[in-house]
Structure formats: structure tokens, C-alpha cells
Amino acid sequence: xxxxxxxxxxxxxxxxxxxxELAEWRARYGVxxxxxxxxxxxxxxxxxxxxxxxxxxxxxxxxxxRAAEPxxxxxxxxxxxxxxxxxxxxxxxxxxxxxxxxxxxxGSAGVLMxxxxxxxxxxxxxxxxxxxxxxLHAGWRGASSRIxxxxxxxxTGRTGANVEEIVMxxxxxxxxxxxxxxxEVFEAFGLPVPVGGKxxxxxxxxxxxxxxxxxxxxxxxSDWCSGHHGDLFHSHRRSRGVDGRMIAYxxxxxxxx
Ligand SMILES: [Zn+2]
Numbered sequence: 001x002x003x004x005x006x007x008x009x010x011x012x013x014x015x016x017x018x019x020x021e022l023a024e025w026r027a028r029y030g031v032x033x034x035x036x037x038x039x040x041x042x043x044x045x046x047x048x049x050x051x052x053x054x055x056x057x058x059x060x061x062x063x064x065x066r067a068a069e070p071x072x073x074x075x076x077x078x079x080x081x082x083x084x085x086x087x088x089x090x091x092x093x094x095x096x097x098x099x100x101x102x103x104x105x106x107g108s109a110g111v112l113m114x115x116x117x118x119x120x121x122x123x124x125x126x127x128x129x130x131x132x133x134x135x136l137h138a139g140w141r142g143a144s145s146r147i148x149x150x151x152x153x154x155x156t157g158r159t160g161a162n163v164e165e166i167v168m169x170x171x172x173x174x175x176x177x178x179x180x181x182x183x184e185v186f187e188a189f190g191l192p193v194p195v196g197g198k199x200x201x202x203x204x205x206x207x208x209x210x211x212x213x214x215x216x217x218x219x220x221x222s223d224w225c226s227g228h229h230g231d232l233f234h235s236h237r238r239s240r241g242v243d244g245r246m247i248a249y250x251x252x253x254x255x256x257x
Pocket of ligand 1: 174175177178225227229
């Protein structure tokens with residue numbers, strides 16, 4: 001059983017789109033895997049589609065984000081519902097927004113998959129052998145409803161991936177120390193309810209456990225916490241609901257030349 005291994009997202013040198021990425025995945029697997037950050041107080045970067053910010057500003061920032069990662073004719077996003085539906089993408093052109101979808105998967109280059117996050121964990125899945133990729137939005141509801149298993153089954157079913165060859169990274173989300181939850185969350189994960197009916201819960205730790213049970217070959221987790229590192233990340237919990245949204249992204253770019 002793989003142990004939990006740490007993997008640190010690193011800042012992408014300044015191109016106007018504030019973000020961190022897994023440099024190791026780019027170098028080793030030829031994919032881009034990262035997350036946008038909150039920008040600065042003067043120039044906040046917020047890619048949420050229901051924030052109340054001017055539409056033009058939000059779309060400009062989306063356009064800047066898409067331009068900053070070349071080699072992707074198609075960008076996908078879901079209107080997330082904390083569910084377990086994972087969409088399969090074959091390719092296309094433009095910006096696809098699907099209703100009711102919390103995860104994306106593809107076997108094709110040129111598809112930049114995105115999920116919105118602000119404490120929920122983005123889960124990145126990669127099969128270095130068959131080339132399949134999946135990106136999941138996993139808050140406590142999606143994680144406890146086993147969206148991870150849905151994503152894995154989609155990769156194995158569509159591409160013939162072997163689970164033990166899949167690499168999994170639990171990206172930037174809120175840590176247990178910053179995330180006190182009620183009894184219903186512990187019950188959803190089949191965990192004992194703490195005395196008093198509430199307590200801290202590390203969602204990434206639960207995802208790691210699920211990944212181990214499913215037989216995933218290598219599992220890493222981010223060192224960053226959206227709550228602890230409020231200068232860098234939007235956090236729904238820490239801001240009591242007023243922060244914006246970041247975009248986690250994953251895809252294999254087309255060869256650009
Ligand atoms: Zn924290």
C-alpha cells in the first residue's frame with residue numbers, strides 16, 4: 001500500500017496569471033497540473049462564475065488563464081453540485097460548461113479540464129501508461145459519495161488503465177486543523193463521531209485512504225492549505241463565504257510546434 005507522500009505545487013513565473021503547478025508532472029509526464037491563486041488585494045484573481053463581479057472582468061481573467069496555457073483547443077468546466085458525475089471528453093474547440101458535473105476525464109491531448117475550488121480538494125489522476133487523465137472536485141459530499149471511485153472506474157473502463165499504475169495527487173484544499181465539521185460529515189465517511197458532535201476532519205486524508213483501498217499505485221498530497229495560506233488562496237471557510245474561486249486544471253497540451 002503506498003504511503004502518503006508530499007508533493008509541493010510551485011509558483012509559475014510571472015505571466016500575469018497567478019498560479020501554482022506540479023512542476024514534476026510537467027517534466028515527467030508532459031501534462032500541466034495546477035491551480036490559480038487569489039492574486040493581490042489590488043488585482044484579485046477570481047474565476048468563479050457566480051461571484052457578483054462584473055462579467056467582463058471575470059471573462060477577461062478566464063481568457064488570460066486559457067491563453068497562458070497553450071496547446072488546448074478545448075477547456076471544460078462544470079457547474080458543480082458536490083455530486084459524483086464525471087464527464088468524459090473526446091476533444092473539441094472552445095469553452096464547454098456542463099451542468100451538474102463535478103469531474104472530468106479524457107484520453108485525449110488538447111483538453112484542459114478545470115474545476116472550481118476554494119477549500120474543496122482538487123484530485124488529479126494520471127495514467128502514465130495509457131495516457132488517461134481525470135480531475136475531480138472533492139469536497140466532503142463528493143468525497144464521501146466516492147467521486148474518486150467514479151473517476152477511477154471511468155479511466156479503467158475507457159482506456160484500459162490498470163489501477164495500480166494510476167498516479168493520484170490531492171491538491172490544494174483545507175487541512176483538518178482549519179476544518180471543523182459536524183457529526184453528519186463523520187457519519188458520511190463512516191467515521192466515529194467525536195464527543196460533542198463536531199471536530200476537525202482532514203478531507204485529503206480521507207481521499208488518500210480511499211485511494212489506498214482502491215489500489216492506486218502512487219498517492220501524493222499538497223503541502224498547502226487554503227485556510228492557513230490565506231494570502232495565496234481563496235478559502236470559503238476562512239472568509240465565511242465571501243472569498244472567490246480558484247481554478248484547478250489538468251491536461252496534456254497538443255504539441256504546439
Ligand atoms: Zn489549514
